[in-house]
Amino acid sequence: MFSIKRTSRVVAGAGLGLAALLALTACNSGSPTDPGATEGGEAGGSEALWEVAEGVELDSPTFERATEAGKIVIGVKADQPGLGYEDAVSGERTGFDVDIARWIAASLGFSEDDDTIEWKTVPSANREQEIINGGVDFYVGTYSMTDARDEQIDFAGPYFITGQGLLVRADDDTINGPDDLADKVTCSVTGSTPLQRIRDEYNGEVTERQTYSECVEQLLAGQVDAITTDEAILAGYVAQDPDNLKLTGEIFSEERYGVGIADGDSALQEHINTLFTDGGDVWTALFEQHLAPAGVEAEQPAVD
Numbered sequence: 001m002f003s004i005k006r007t008s009r010v011v012a013g014a015g016l017g018l019a020a021l022l023a024l025t026a027c028n029s030g031s032p033t034d035p036g037a038t039e040g041g042e043a044g045g046s047e048a049l050w051e052v053a054e055g056v057e058l059d060s061p062t063f064e065r066a067t068e069a070g071k072i073v074i075g076v077k078a079d080q081p082g083l084g085y086e087d088a089v090s091g092e093r094t095g096f097d098v099d100i101a102r103w104i105a106a107s108l109g110f111s112e113d114d115d116t117i118e119w120k121t122v123p124s125a126n127r128e129q130e131i132i133n134g135g136v137d138f139y140v141g142t143y144s145m146t147d148a149r150d151e152q153i154d155f156a157g158p159y160f161i162t163g164q165g166l167l168v169r170a171d172d173d174t175i176n177g178p179d180d181l182a183d184k185v186t187c188s189v190t191g192s193t194p195l196q197r198i199r200d201e202y203n204g205e206v207t208e209r210q211t212y213s214e215c216v217e218q219l220l221a222g223q224v225d226a227i228t229t230d231e232a233i234l235a236g237y238v239a240q241d242p243d244n245l246k247l248t249g250e251i252f253s254e255e256r257y258g259v260g261i262a263d264g265d266s267a268l269q270e271h272i273n274t275l276f277t278d279g280g281d282v283w284t285a286l287f288e289q290h291l292a293p294a295g296v297e298a299e300q301p302a303v304d
Contacts, residue, residue, distance in 0.1 A: 046099040046102065046103075046285075046286060046289065047102065047106070047111075047112075047113075049103070049281075049282045049285055049286070050103055050106050050107070050279075050282060051106065052106045052109060052110070052111045052113070052114075053106065053107050053108065053109045054109060055109075056107075056108055056109045058108070058267055058268065058271055059267045060265050060267040060268040060271070061262065061265060062137050062138065062261060062262050062265050062268050063108060063267070063268060065134065065137065066108070066110070066137050067109075070116060071110065071115070071116045071117065071118050072105050072108065072110040072116065072117055072118070072137050072138075073118045073120055073135070073136050073137050074101045074105065074117060074118070074119055074120065074136060074137065074138060074139070074140065075120050075121075075122040075127065075130055075131070075135075075136035075138070075139035075140070075141060075260070076093065076097060076098055076101060076119055076120070076121060076122070076139070076140060076141045077097065077121065077122075077141040077142060078093075078121040079211045079212060079213040080095065080097075080141075080142065080212065080233050080236055081095070081236035081237060081239065081240055081294075082095055082096060082232075082235070082236035082239065082290050082291055082293075082294050082296075083095045083096050083097045083098075083141075083142055083232065083233060083236060083290070083291075084097040084098050084140075084141050084142070085098070086119075086121065093119055094290075095290055096160070096286055096287065096289075096290035096291050097140045097141055097142060097257075098140070099286045099289075099290065100140050100159055100259075100286065101138075101140040102117070103275070103279070103282060103286075104138065104140070104259065104272055104275060105117050107271070107272075107275050108271070120135065120136050122135075122136065122139065122141070123189070123190070123191070123210050123211070124189045124190065124191040124192050125189075125190040125191030125210075126191075127139055127141070127143060127191070127260060128149060128152045128153055128260075131152075131153045131260050131261065131262055132152060132153065132262070132263070134262075137261075138156075138259055138260060138261045138268070138272075139259065139260035139261075140259050140260075142229075142230055142232070142233055142255075142257055143155075143257055143258055143259070143260050144193050144230075144255045144256060144257065144258075145157065145158055145256045145257070145258040145304075146193060149260075152263065153260050153261065153262065153263050154260075154261050154262065154263050154264065154265060154266075154269055155258030155259060155260060155261070155269075155304075156258060156259040156261060156268070156269045156272035156273050156276070156303070157256070157257065157258035157259050157272070157273070157276065157301075157303055157304070158256035158257055158258050158301050158303065158304070159257055159258070159259065159276050159283070159300075159301070159303075160232070160256075160257040160298065160300075160301065161254060161255065161256050161257070161298065161301045162230045162231055162232040162233075162251070162255050162257070162296075162298070163230065163231055163251030163252065163253050163254055163255055164193075164194045164197060164228060164229065164230060164231065164251060164252055164253035164255060165228070165229075165230070165231030165234050165247055165248075165249070165250075165251050165252075166178065166181075166186075166226050166227070166228050166234075166247065166248050166249055167216075167219065167226065167227040167228075167234040167237060167238070167245060167246070167247060167248075168219070168225065168226050168227075168245075168246060168248050169219060169220070169222075169244060169245065169246075170242075170243060170244050170245055170246045172225070172248075175225065175226050175248055175249070176248055176249050177248070177249035177250065177252070178198065178201075178202045178204070178228075178249070178252050179202065181198060181202050181204035181205075181225075181226060182202070182203060182204060184204065184205070184225035184226055185205050185206070185207055185223075185224045185225050185226075186198050186204050186205065186206050186207070186224065186225065186226045186227070186228050187206070187207050187208075187209060187214075187215035187218055187219065187224040187226070187227050187228075188206060188208065188209075188212075188215065188227065188228050188229055189208065189209055189210060189211060189212060189215070189229070190208040190209070190210060192229060193253075193255070194228045194229045194230065194253070194255075195208065195228070197228075197253060198228055207224060212227065212229060212233060212237070215227045216237055216245075219245070220241075220244060220245075226248075230255045231247060231251050231296075232291060232296050232298075234247055235247065235291075235294040235295055235296050236294050238294070238295075239293065239294040239295070256301070259272055273303040273304075276300075276303050277302075277303055280300055283300045284300065287300075
């Protein structure tokens with residue numbers, strides 16, 4: 001079950017105390033660069049939602065490699081407000097996906113407090129290869145679980161479900177869904193499933209960029225007519241610039257976000273899936289902090 005709405009709402013987790021939820025919401029004042037961050041670019045105190053595990057034992061080659069290295073390398077996005085964002089000045093990482101990654105790392109005994117987390121920004125087109133080559137220990141960054149990717153790597157999750165949408169200029173009323181893209185130019189990132197869907201199913205003209213931020217710059221400059229990707233990503237850009245950007249039409253796919261891990265690492269997969277299954281209160285708090293303010297509605301999905 002999932003839905004994307006144009007207005008925000010409050011979702012109270014079954015086990016999350018109202019006072020704790022209100023306190024978390026009150027400290028989440030937002031910032032121009034990341035609606036899900038607190039003032040000053042900090043991560044919003046999300047780490048208070050969990051403890052860093054000690055004495056972890058896990059028969060996982062990924063975990064063993066990270067333990068020997070004394071750090072865990074996490075692949076993320078850096079230009080997606082509310083999901084995976086890196087502040088250009090402070091270098092602070094914020095967003096729902098980033099905090100999901102922090103939560104997983106803490107469950108394995110790694111934390112930024114002791115400098116045992118290394119963040120690595122990885123473009124969409126390079127994700128599988130980074131996981132296969134061991135360049136990252138796991139990847140959390142709007143990573144849709146597809147059969148083609150599952151042939152090369154494994155996924156834990158899903159931890160979030162959204163759908164493909166369209167972002168246009170606020171004064172454009174000519175595009176109201178994917179069927180209106182035939183004579184338009186649509187931007188998306190190289191290696192993304194939304195890009196391929198526009199090509200295959202809607203015969204639209206597409207232009208590829210490495211990041212969605214580049215697509216937004218081109219849209220505002222009038223060089224492209226629309227941007228397509230998961231609507232949860234697009235909502236973050238609307239929250240940044242509501243006077244010039246808007247979502248249009250309804251979602252037209254289902255995208256299930258998973259954590260990318262090395263193929264065959266069943267121990268790590270089970271560990272993360274158990275964390276998600278048992279951690280509904282944490283999931284709800286992170287969702288309310290980072291995505292609900294941008295107008296996104298969703299429920300935590302059951303893991304596969």
